Amino acid sequence: MPVLLDISDNVAVTSDHVRTLMYETVEDLEGAMFGRNRIKIDYFPDKYDRGGKIIDQDEFFAMFYRNLAADAIFGGKLDYAYRLLNKSLTLAPDYEPAINMQAVVLRKLGDLKSAEKLYRYGLEVADNKISLLSNYHFLLRLQGRTEQANRIKEQLLELDDQSPYAWYLQAVDAMSQQDYQSAKIYLNKFLKNTHYFHKAYYDLAKVQVKLGEHELAEKSLALALTYSSSNKDQNLYKAKMDWLTAYEYKD
Structure with a gap:
């Protein structure tokens, strides 16, 4: 599971990595198969680590391109970040972090309609919806679409999601709006898992x-x-x- 490292300027910096299990191969009459012996490879073990889901090779490389895109965003290279995220989504079309990040890039590039379409697509296919809802709420509020933004906010307040770091961003945003009751709810959701x-x-x-x-x-x-x-x-x-x-x- 991702570990929150820092938050500044409404951007969350998280660390997530892949733990690899390598199994001994055993030969039998029908060919090679996995044996019982295995080695766990974890380059960044931490006492707060929690195991996540098993991922396939395509999602692994989608994570790689997403990481490159994050570097490009911090470097102000939005067009390059967009292309990297396209590659990520070609490999794993349902990969929520890349969907969310590309929608953010589109918003920063001024293509608000495409960003909204991507948020809606992400909410249909993704298991983890908090970042998508959070950034979609921001997009609607940015456009002055208050009624729709409030409906998204209600979904956020009711959501029970174990991906915690986005709750903190929601809390910081609520505090800036002097919405302290919502901020309290978001912070308690965040601290439940972090x-x-x-x-x-x-x-x-x-x-x-x-x-x-x-x-x-x-x-x-x-x-x-x-x-x-x-x-x-x-x-x-x-x-x-x-x-x-x-x-x-x-x-």
């Missing part, structure tokens, strides 16, 4: 303060402190806890 991301507890504490839930905010800050490792972050969370305590004392 309990190690201390910054999310800090954001949850800020939301809870806005909603007047000061005791819950203190608990969230305590969790942020538990999962943080840098002195800078820990000092920030301690300072905010002291501020909350002083606020409650004055109140």
Whole structure:
């Protein structure tokens, strides 16, 4: 499963990789077959790893082209990113990350109609819909199509999806819109499956303060402190806890 590394400027940076199992081949009268002995190859093992689905060779190479496209997007080479994502989708037409990313590229290129068609296609074929719904909601809101955007938002709020990092983007967006109740829902969905991301507890504490839930905010800050490792972050969370305590004392 993807691991969230960082979020900035409404872009989530995640790490996902393929774990390979190599089996010993055994010869019998009918030819070669897989034996019981195997070796697991994992170049980036992590204590937060969770196994995902089994993928075939086409999806593996679709992931490769998607990664190249991500580099192209960060480098401002949108046309090149579009071509790389075309290659990815040629290999795996139902590969949701490439569908979503290509729709984002189309939006950035100004082709909003094609982007919307791609979002609709993705929602029909993909198992994981959160990123598609999130970015489709943004596209509709960008066009001033408030009623349709609200319907997509309702689907997001009701969605039970274990791909967590997109929930955090939704929360950041809701906070920027001062929609703190929705932000609280999104952050709790995110933390349900990504309990190690201390910054999310800090954001949850800020939301809870806005909603007047000061005791819950203190608990969230305590969790942020538990999962943080840098002195800078820990000092920030301690300072905010002291501020909350002083606020409650004055109140």
